[in-house]
Amino acid sequence: MRLAEHQYRSVSAIRGPLLFLEKVFAARLGELVRIDAPDGRTLTGEVLKIFGDQVLIQVFGGTQGLDTKRTSVNFSDAVMRAPLGAGVLGRVFDGSFRPIDDLPMFIPEFRRPVIGAPINPVARAHPEEFIETGFSTIDGLNTLVKGQKLPIFTCAGLPAREMTEQLLHQARLPDGGPFVLVFVALGLTHFEYQFYRQTLEHMQSRFVAFVNLADDPVVERLLAPRLALTVAEDLAFRQEMDVLVIITDMTNYCDALREISTAREELPGRRGYPGHMYSDLASLYERAGRIHGRKGSVTLLPTVTMPEDDITHPIPDLTGYITEGQLVLSRELHQKGIYPPIDVLPSLSRLMQHGIGKGQTRSDHRDLSNQLYRTYAKGCDLRRLEAVVGRDGMLAEDRKLLDFADRFEAGFVHQGNKRRTIDETLDTAQALLDDFREVAR
Amino acid sequence: MKGTVTSISGATVCVDLADLKIGDRVFVGTSHLTGEVVRIDDKIATVQVFEENRGLGIGESVTTAGGPLTVALGPGLLGGIFDGLQRPLPLLLENSGDFVSSGQNPFPLDRKKSWAVTTNNKPGDHLHSGEAFAKVREGHIEHLLLMPQDGTLQQLEEGRLTLENPVATLADKQPLYGWHSWPVRKARPYQSKLPPTRPLVTGQRCLDFLFPLLKGGVAMVPGGFGTGKTVLEQTIAKFADVDVVVYVGCGERGNEMAGLLDEFGELEDPRTKRPLKERTIIVANTSNMPVAARESSIFTAVTMAEYYRDMGLDVLFLADSLSRWAEALREISSALEEMPGEDGYPTYLGSRLSGFIERAGVVKTLSGGQGSLSMILAVSPPGADFAEPVTQACLRVSGALYMLDTQLAHRRHFPAINWTQSFSLYSDTAMAHFVEEHEEWAKLQARCRDILQREDALREVAEVVGMEGLQDGDRLLMRTAEKIRLDFLCQNSFTEDAFAAPKSTIESITTLVAEHDQLSAALANGALLDDLLKEADHAPR
Numbered sequence: 001m002r003l004a005e006h007q008y009r010s011v012s013a014i015r016g017p018l019l020f021l022e023k024v025f026a027a028r029l030g031e032l033v034r035i036d037a038p039d040g041r042t043l044t045g046e047v048l049k050i051f052g053d054q055v056l057i058q059v060f061g062g063t064q065g066l067d068t069k070r071t072s073v074n075f076s077d078a079v080m081r082a083p084l085g086a087g088v089l090g091r092v093f094d095g096s097f098r099p100i101d102d103l104p105m106f107i108p109e110f111r112r113p114v115i116g117a118p119i120n121p122v123a124r125a126h127p128e129e130f131i132e133t134g135f136s137t138i139d140g141l142n143t144l145v146k147g148q149k150l151p152i153f154t155c156a157g158l159p160a161r162e163m164t165e166q167l168l169h170q171a172r173l174p175d176g177g178p179f180v181l182v183f184v185a186l187g188l189t190h191f192e193y194q195f196y197r198q199t200l201e202h203m204q205s206r207f208v209a210f211v212n213l214a215d216d217p218v219v220e221r222l223l224a225p226r227l228a229l230t231v232a233e234d235l236a237f238r239q240e241m242d243v244l245v246i247i248t249d250m251t252n253y254c255d256a257l258r259e260i261s262t263a264r265e266e267l268p269g270r271r272g273y274p275g276h277m278y279s280d281l282a283s284l285y286e287r288a289g290r291i292h293g294r295k296g297s298v299t300l301l302p303t304v305t306m307p308e309d310d311i312t313h314p315i316p317d318l319t320g321y322i323t324e325g326q327l328v329l330s331r332e333l334h335q336k337g338i339y340p341p342i343d344v345l346p347s348l349s350r351l352m353q354h355g356i357g358k359g360q361t362r363s364d365h366r367d368l369s370n371q372l373y374r375t376y377a378k379g380c381d382l383r384r385l386e387a388v389v390g391r392d393g394m395l396a397e398d399r400k401l402l403d404f405a406d407r408f409e410a411g412f413v414h415q416g417n418k419r420r421t422i423d424e425t426l427d428t429a430q431a432l433l434d435d436f437r438e439v440a441r
Numbered sequence: 442m443k444g445t446v447t448s449i450s451g452a453t454v455c456v457d458l459a460d461l462k463i464g465d466r467v468f469v470g471t472s473h474l475t476g477e478v479v480r481i482d483d484k485i486a487t488v489q490v491f492e493e494n495r496g497l498g499i500g501e502s503v504t505t506a507g508g509p510l511t512v513a514l515g516p517g518l519l520g521g522i523f524d525g526l527q528r529p530l531p532l533l534l535e536n537s538g539d540f541v542s543s544g545q546n547p548f549p550l551d552r553k554k555s556w557a558v559t560t561n562n563k564p565g566d567h568l569h570s571g572e573a574f575a576k577v578r579e580g581h582i583e584h585l586l587l588m589p590q591d592g593t594l595q596q597l598e599e600g601r602l603t604l605e606n607p608v609a610t611l612a613d614k615q616p617l618y619g620w621h622s623w624p625v626r627k628a629r630p631y632q633s634k635l636p637p638t639r640p641l642v643t644g645q646r647c648l649d650f651l652f653p654l655l656k657g658g659v660a661m662v663p664g665g666f667g668t669g670k671t672v673l674e675q676t677i678a679k680f681a682d683v684d685v686v687v688y689v690g691c692g693e694r695g696n697e698m699a700g701l702l703d704e705f706g707e708l709e710d711p712r713t714k715r716p717l718k719e720r721t722i723i724v725a726n727t728s729n730m731p732v733a734a735r736e737s738s739i740f741t742a743v744t745m746a747e748y749y750r751d752m753g754l755d756v757l758f759l760a761d762s763l764s765r766w767a768e769a770l771r772e773i774s775s776a777l778e779e780m781p782g783e784d785g786y787p788t789y790l791g792s793r794l795s796g797f798i799e800r801a802g803v804v805k806t807l808s809g810g811q812g813s814l815s816m817i818l819a820v821s822p823p824g825a826d827f828a829e830p831v832t833q834a835c836l837r838v839s840g841a842l843y844m845l846d847t848q849l850a851h852r853r854h855f856p857a858i859n860w861t862q863s864f865s866l867y868s869d870t871a872m873a874h875f876v877e878e879h880e881e882w883a884k885l886q887a888r889c890r891d892i893l894q895r896e897d898a899l900r901e902v903a904e905v906v907g908m909e910g911l912q913d914g915d916r917l918l919m920r921t922a923e924k925i926r927l928d929f930l931c932q933n934s935f936t937e938d939a940f941a942a943p944k945s946t947i948e949s950i951t952t953l954v955a956e957h958d959q960l961s962a963a964l965a966n967g968a969l970l971d972d973l974l975k976e977a978d979h980a981p982r
Contacts, residue, residue: 029449030495050499051448079495115495117540121690121725122522122530124699147696237539267775269785270823276772278692278765282728286695291539312824320666321821322728324696345851348667351696353935366935370853377852385904393907 006075016263019057038070082230083108090205095212095220125290128354134170134419137342145355147290149300155309179244181207187252221256236296248303325349338414379405453776456503466506472544491734492543514748515620525726525738555601571807580719585752589621625740629747631804640871644680644940653871657803657813664845665825680940684754687746692765695727736769753810764821841865896922913970921957
């Protein structure tokens, strides 16, 4: 512990978001610094590297206007902490936790480091409580459970926004209660953000939002989700709420990570993304979960826009390796006018097996979902054949499978804005399968 | 000896501590973070820190542990759950709450628990390193207490002893305890390696029948995300016919580890009827735990596995996933500014990996018994592209490949093992054993492969001419192949079907092939396929 605040005016270089400082005494890794710019602005930064008395600082906010002569840096002797307390609810902050809703800053009850400590695997309670989202393709075939992290893989131009928004309205917890929402906008355009803002206004005070728009500082894009997850952990594990964290869009986060990594002269990996991107993403996604003996939960639904609709692109690829499944949106279904355009074949919920069946949903759930998958997969396989030989050249049996695939998409996947309860979903599934067997006979 | 921190770059820290050796364990800073010396330049040593080190300051003190990173080996490991540095996670939970904090080093084993020690030796016996000087009962196994070095016994204790009481004293007055420590990066010695011969029954029809593994063999399981690597590994961990299972969650999901812990506490071992947990050691270093500890986790785990092998037991080592280990290696290498090789991985990836995988095998132990260490290693190739360096490096040293197929997984064909591209070099040897019990095994395997291969060819034809255009014989073959795929190769890990004994495996495939032969014979006699199928489908089963 240092007794006095340390102040330095020994900036030796400024490169992109990075500041090099000389002749610093006893800096700490990750130490929070305050930077006083010559024009009177105050910025914050974090210590990235220390070589003897030389210190490398990452600046949150733009470095425009900083110089080597008059800029001064104050060391705080502490790592970055997020202010926490019941006062965060109903508020909108920027990527550095400054309020942007024209209200004064709330009075924090205490502060916690924004880099959360990992949950001890032994302390984790396995997620197995069913969440009814109202979407048949999710509830019936890719069931979401409390404490899960399930990303939405979308392509540019698909209605992921509408889906997310609808999900907020209609998701029900097992006890029927609503979620507390932690919303993180990363690199969104003002146009996109307008859309979500209306939704937030309807949530009254059951939300916290962190907004970093497309023209806001890039470094804050890396900070905002960490602030949000620190808040989410506090709401869930101290204040015992069920928290749903929505981060949109992780692709912007990863691009920011690449930008900063390049400035730091790190070795680029696939497509220029840094080699530590897996660990970095894991440090965010893994903060979802439940803990034995505590009531709350953190459920995470990040949105990932797949560049070039490519699911093997590093961003969706690494995300899929960390999250417990994925919901994949399909351009083809969207063009057929099907909403939500969830392609169930590549979609998956890894935690589904424990969240369905007797006591959770219905005892016939597992069986119905397996049959739907199998029959639909067969039908999709046959579509290729149909393209070559035409429907007339096919066996009667195969034509029925093709019909089934069409009716499954129109009757089960497609539901427009209508919410379906889990019973309605499973009944629809049963009816489709009954019809199919009837015709097949 | 004391030194100070001179520079910090992420988890890579330089210290000015003299007389360190590469691989030495050091304690860094006021919170005593564990680190390992990875490079020495003149008077400055570079240390890789295994714990979260934000807040560490320049000038903080550094001390040496006086030796390399070790694990404690002794009774009480079974049923344990550790992190990558062998810190017992339940104890961390008790000490520091639900979140893992840095700077804690509790002893990995329960020092207070007492064990009933018996011995066949007497004072005056001269024993070599690795020979047993006493034994205790740990769950279902006889846990041999092995000599850490050569020596003559002077005094021996029996009865209930804790790990704090000496079990024996050597002639040079040195006490021997029920546990000893061993450096994780040093393979435990044995007399000689033997060729693997005995089959390892996994209970997965597809593996046992088409791609059998041997005790002491190495299989790799590459697969893109969602292809069921973890479920396959965990299912094998439950049912494999081995004495001890060591499961490493290396850089994987925390929730999956929680599920595994819950399940293993409840399930019982089908052979011994004791809780599954009692034969399992879990090492959990989830993806958000420090990267350097992820790198060391597989070494920590394999050393514990070797320890049980040295008692003459069959041990299965499962790692999920080796790619995360390789990535940790890459991160560390890149922080050290080493010259990168393919895809940024260090050029020593291959040699490091083969050195690790060679720790598997059947050995004649130092005490004269025979033990085996088998490995099943999951690999997560980026973008499911099997040409990447980690998959390729693994392929060169493993004896079996269970390739998981994204297309099969999308169709919910689980386990999604691709039957055309997977292989097992152990097949012939395993066959020799299976054939003794079931003479038909080899013949059936060939038939089954043939049917599946011909289905592939026929499907291409069908795509051109349509199913209508195929001859009856070919349509029958496609029907049989579908049955083999759906009723035999598919196996649901969440139902009773999760484990199939070899006997039932052979019975089901025999039935399927017999039905096929019967129907083809009828076709040859002029019957029509449609009539035959109608009959077959309506026949009582």
